[in-house]
Amino acid sequence: MIIPVLKSLGVGIEPDSVDDFWVPLRADIGEEGIEGVDVFYFHLTTPKRLIYVLQHERTVFERGLIIVEKYDYDLAKNLIEKVLLECKGETWEEVTNKIMKYCVSEYGD
Template identity: 35%
Template sequence: MITAELKNIYFNGDIKDKNHAQLIMSASHSFCLNLCLDIGEKGLDGGNYFYTTVVNLNWLINEIKKERGVLEESLIVVDNFEDFNDLEIFIRNKINEISGYTWNDVLKKLRHVFFWEYEEHKIV
């Protein structure tokens, strides 16, 4: 069996790095983090980029009040995470649960949860 592994987390948008994300999470009642996850086969170098947005419940509630609903692809909703390391462990553990007989099997499962870097290419 092939298992997915989180290799690295990169930050998109206004967030510069892990320390900046930590500051936002600890200083804000509601947060929204745009992340790029480098995910590959466990034990091997390399991976593919998958995009996701992580929000806490307060952010989600505020958006629902403003917009009357939320329609968001690859959204992770969390509660009571004030430490980015805890959030990273949560994401890592969820990714490590994804496995398949081939990388394509794993990729299909990842694409149900995250937006893949090649999602809009004709070859997919």
């Protein structure tokens, strides 16, 4: 059984405000005990920013969107790690297909 692990999580832009932001996250995910990663992308936002976007765009349709009350890197990291526990598989392709239900990969959809 292949177990995916979060090897690193990068924040594209540090938010200016703790409760009003929309920032990209880059998750380097690989197989437990094996070198190498695939890159997956999420977005971290708050209800305040989501309301702003809805007022201007009228819709939001995005896989990988994580909504939090305020900026909390550790909370986002822990959530992604929790999701990965549900993404075990017999092959890495099976694992990545499960991960991509939650986000977008470096290879697209």
